[in-house]
Amino acid sequence: SAHADITGSFDSAYTMTVTAEGSDLPATKMTMEGKWLGACAAGQQPGDVIMAGGVKVNIPELQKRAPTPDVATQPGK
Template identity: 50%
Template structure:
């Protein structure tokens, strides 16, 4: 059950990244290099709160959108990012394994010390077939330099599990073709 929850969180995380990373006219700013703590609070999902850390640098942050773009083009029929007076707004429609996710996110902050992402999504399809609404808030803050045993792209999940965002490209092979 715990593994299923982790896989679900990673899948939702991947879709969230995809919604903000496609080839669009407006690009999100690159985060300050170093260690970022991200607290995710969700409603409508099995895991209501999760805190993780990510070590990043300019190349990794830029690379995330480059690596995810081809995947996003395959699974997302809509990806829009608009600059607003207070930050950015993203709208997307993506589908994986018979599940369609429509999402909207409002992003504020300076990407140097802190930023916030407030998102809502509606999903349809899948094994249960029922529509589900979800809302989440990501509060990210810069902690300082990455730790000595970390490299850019490392994500430290709750419980200490470590993975690297650069391995996300490997997930592409697991997503069924339309």
């Protein structure tokens, strides 16, 4: 299971803290901070995240490529 708390002004800066735990995994806590730095640079589009090392990931595109869960194979469905 996982729980996220997001605080801040989404126009300028925010902090997200995620806590997660599972039966086979140790409890994990992660904090991420986001801050408005200005308009997108040339070549960027909405949803781009520039990570350490300059790696660019577009979140909406990742979501489109993610496999959809097969409801019939999920326990209790």
